[in-house]
Amino acid sequence: MQANFPAAGWPDLSPPPAFVSLLAEVFPGVQCQVSLLPLAKDGSSPILPADFLRPDELSLWQSFASDKRKREWLGGRLCAYDCARRLTAWPEMPFQARDWWLAADENGRPFWQGNVPRALRGTDISLSHGGGYALAIIAANRVGADVEVCQAKVERVAARFCHAEEEDTLARLLPEKDRLARLTLLWSAKESLRKAAPGLPGFLAMRLADGNRADHGWRLTFAWEKRASVAATLYDGHAFAFCLLEK
Ligand SMILES: CC(C)(COP(=O)(O)OP(=O)(O)OC[C@H]1O[C@@H](n2cnc3c(N)ncnc32)[C@H](O)[C@@H]1OP(=O)(O)O)[C@@H](O)C(=O)NCCC(=O)NCCS
Numbered sequence: 642m643q644a645n646f647p648a649a650g651w652p653d654l655s656p657p658p659a660f661v662s663l664l665a666e667v668f669p670g671v672q673c674q675v676s677l678l679p680l681a682k683d684g685s686s687p688i689l690p691a692d693f694l695r696p697d698e699l700s701l702w703q704s705f706a707s708d709k710r711k712r713e714w715l716g717g718r719l720c721a722y723d724c725a726r727r728l729t730a731w732p733e734m735p736f737q738a739r740d741w742w743l744a745a746d747e748n749g750r751p752f753w754q755g756n757v758p759r760a761l762r763g764t765d766i767s768l769s770h771g772g773g774y775a776l777a778i779i780a781a782n783r784v785g786a787d788v789e790v791c792q793a794k795v796e797r798v799a800a801r802f803c804h805a806e807e808e809d810t811l812a813r814l815l816p817e818k819d820r821l822a823r824l825t826l827l828w829s830a831k832e833s834l835r836k837a838a839p840g841l842p843g844f845l846a847m848r849l850a851d852g853n854r855a856d857h858g859w860r861l862t863f864a865w866e867k868r869a870s871v872a873a874t875l876y877d878g879h880a881f882a883f884c885l886l887e888k
Pocket residue numbers: 713714717745747748749750751767768769770771786787788832835836837841
């Protein structure tokens with residue numbers, strides 16, 4: 642996919658080059674666009690919500706009671722629309738006046754709706770927010786993205802998402818990382834696969850079968866109905882994962 646960006650007045654949400662290299666290595670030839678936003682602790686946004694959300698989106702955002710939900714929802718939308726703007730080189734009219742938008746199906750899965758620009762038609766989108774980041778990915782394939790902050794809780798709930806033999810595989814693939822980092826990476830990878838897959842499969846319905854180190858992270862291969870690959874990495878105290886399913 643072509644990147645026609647930046648546009649004046651819009652923040653640069655380009656992902657670290659390491660993410661781009663990792664995706665290119667794990668999914669060679671697959672076209673995708675990623676945007677990453679560090680979430681400000683004070684809840685501020687690098688662009689005013691009213692300057693990129695449609696009036697109905699702005700009302701929904703204002704209706705959220707929790708500051709955390711407001712911050713994360715807004716960050717996810719900003720990343721999603723950043724990906725979209727890069728692909729469409731969104732032109733003349735104010736962005737908030739567009740006649741297309743990010744909707745969600747009955748399970749919460751995001752998709753484009755309305756008079757969707759040609760460059761976005763047939764693409765899939767996934768977004769995630771957690772810890773200090775929000776991110777989005779658009780791809781021609783069915784896609785899932787996830788970010789998880791590395792925190793001790795993950796070790797306490799490991800049995801809910803990790804089979805015992807997966808810990809052995811993780812130890813083989815990431816010998817230099819501690820258990821917290823390994824488990825957070827696995828959790829994030831499974832979340833990305835769950836989001837990409839139809840019907841949000843359970844964590845224990847998928848098994849880490851194999852993997853290998855990539856230049857800036859890992860390729861993790863999961864056995865789930867069929868095999869699925871995930872590009873996963875550790876960055877700034879967080880695990881990031883992207884799953885692109887074969888067409
Ligand atoms: C949906 C779920 C995968 C999100 O994962 P998470 O790690 O908690 O949160 P993340 O920040 O990574 O991702 C949130 C985003 O995932 C997306 N999402 C929500 N449901 C989704 C689904 N079914 N498939 C793919 N993506 C989904 C949304 O875009 C959401 O962001 P938004 O609410 O700001 O639009 C997880 O919360 C889950 O499994 N929930 C169960 C939900 C459920 O059972 N729903 C039944 C129907 S109501």
